[in-house]
Amino acid sequence: MRLHVVALGCQMSVADGGELAQPLIARGMRPVAEPKDADVIIINTCTVRQHAEDKALSLIGRLKTWKDENPARILIVAGCAAERLGGRLSKRFPHVDLVVGAKVIDDYPRLVEEALAARFDLIVQRRGNFAAPGVPFGWTSPVCAQVTVMRGCNFSCSYCIVPAVRGRESYRAPEAVLAEVRAKTEAGAREIMLLGQTVNSWRRRDAAGRKRRFADLLRDVAAVPGVLRVRFESPHPHFVDDALISAMAEVPQVCGHLHLPLQSGSDRLLGLMRRNGSTASFFEKARRLRSALPEIELSTDIIIGFPSETDDDFQRTLEAVERLRPAWAYTFKYSPREGTEAAGRPDDVPPEVKEERLARLNALCDGLNEKAMRSRVGRVVKILDETGGYGRARDGFRVKWGTPAAPGREFRVRVTGASKRTLLGECHER
Numbered sequence: 018m019r020l021h022v023v024a025l026g027c028q029m030s031v032a033d034g035g036e037l038a039q040p041l042i043a044r045g046m047r048p049v050a051e052p053k054d055a056d057v058i059i060i061n062t063c064t065v066r067q068h069a070e071d072k073a074l075s076l077i078g079r080l081k082t083w084k085d086e087n088p089a090r091i092l093i094v095a096g097c098a099a100e101r102l103g104g105r106l107s108k109r110f111p112h113v114d115l116v117v118g119a120k121v122i123d124d125y126p127r128l129v130e131e132a133l134a135a136r137f138d139l140i141v142q143r144r145g146n147f148a149a150p151g152v153p154f155g156w157t158s159p160v161c162a163q164v165t166v167m168r169g170c171n172f173s174c175s176y177c178i179v180p181a182v183r184g185r186e187s188y189r190a191p192e193a194v195l196a197e198v199r200a201k202t203e204a205g206a207r208e209i210m211l212l213g214q215t216v217n218s219w220r221r222r223d224a225a226g227r228k229r230r231f232a233d234l235l236r237d238v239a240a241v242p243g244v245l246r247v248r249f250e251s252p253h254p255h256f257v258d259d260a261l262i263s264a265m266a267e268v269p270q271v272c273g274h275l276h277l278p279l280q281s282g283s284d285r286l287l288g289l290m291r292r293n294g295s296t297a298s299f300f301e302k303a304r305r306l307r308s309a310l311p312e313i314e315l316s317t318d319i320i321i322g323f324p325s326e327t328d329d330d331f332q333r334t335l336e337a338v339e340r341l342r343p344a345w346a347y348t349f350k351y352s353p354r355e356g357t358e359a360a361g362r363p364d365d366v367p368p369e370v371k372e373e374r375l376a377r378l379n380a381l382c383d384g385l386n387e388k389a390m391r392s393r394v395g396r397v398v399k400i401l402d403e404t405g406g407y408g409r410a411r412d413g414f415r416v417k418w419g420t421p422a423a424p425g426r427e428f429r430v431r432v433t434g435a436s437k438r439t440l441l442g443e444c445h446e447r
């Protein structure tokens with residue numbers, strides 16, 4: 018039995034794709050790179066932007082031919098778009114065998130067993146060859162492992178569909194997180210990426226009843242033998258507090274990069290977006306981070322063209338980006354998502370104005386990124402070799418260097434140049 022997983026959207030979706038695969042891998046399925054070679058396809062969908070949802074729907078539509086070629090094949094659609102569209106998905110695409118919404122992912126192993134056991138057994142009988150269980154799945158880097166620590170979001174940003182499709186926050190027990198980190202490190206992982214929609218809101222009591230917060234979890238994960246680096250995505254500025262800043266400054270394994278979504282430089286728009294923070298509170302956190310960690314690099318998210326955005330609002334965003342100096346930025350043109358509060362407002366910034374603002378913002382962000390990259394030429398940076406000759410510096414910049422390579426090891430590379438988004442270097446010391 019051969020399994021193919023497609024994860025669309027963010028890193029959480031990719032991590033969830035891996036989790037969705039696990040019960041099937043435990044049943045002995047072997048991951049394959051090409052959909053045409055698969056007996057089972059799992060699509061983990063994303064709905065944060067209309068474009069991501071359209072991409073998922075188009076892929077599901079195209080897979081009808083794959084299914085028609087052999088009706089015993091199994092198509093599972095999971096994730097945020099599955100949650101949002103629910104029954105509409107099964108109605109529009111009757112060739113889908115199982116729809117699993119993002120809110121019930123914890124229940125997925127049971128659902129998939131119940132819904133498909135009979136069908137799997139039938140196929141297995143027909144084929145008569147069931148691979149040995151425990152085949153590792155091969156679509157994550159063995160050196161960098163992702164570990165989900167929380168799901169859902171308790172905020173209600175007016176443009177965002179996530180709280181509706183993923184539900185309220187739930188936090189994994191610290192013991193479960195640490196057990197997964199240990200298992201992944203024993204399997205060769207050296208960098209652990211902790212994942213969650215608002216990852217640093219994580220809090221939970223441990224088995225001994227002690228209150229643990231995200232800063233404690235960071236310290237505990239870093240202390241697991243074999244862990245060279247710890248990163249986390251996506252932090253929310255609201256939970257960037259002194260405890261977290263101290264942990265980042267004191268624990269050498271925690272990497273010096275933080276993604277801090279600003280969204281807009283206009284306080285009026287931040288209010289309409291219900292961002293739960295002002296530009297003043299945002300910049301105060303950025304200041305505290307930079308004073309405790311002088312080498313830290315920040316990246317950010319910006320939305321342009323939110324309903325009622327004026328030239329003045331946009332100008333404030335440009336000024337805020339210049340002030341923040343992000344190493345890189347993810348920039349988005351606002352588009353309404355059905356089911357969100359903002360979708361009730363007129364989408365009144367004309368498309369050509371959105372285009373023009375996005376182009377100006379991107380030019381600014383590209384310039385800042387280029388400057389940050391150029392400033393590294395001539396420096397020696399510590400990299401973790403992820404795939405043999407390719408990895409990242411501790412501040413998140415991607416680096417490519419010549420041989421020799423040693424996946425899983427950290428060593429120093431002298432930066433000799435920069436191509437678009439990637440630093441080029443040569444081995445300095447091993």
Ligand code: SF4
Pocket residue numbers: 170171172173174177178179180214215253
């Ligand atoms: S914090 Fe806001 S943007 Fe982020 S997932 Fe929650 S609601 Fe969406």
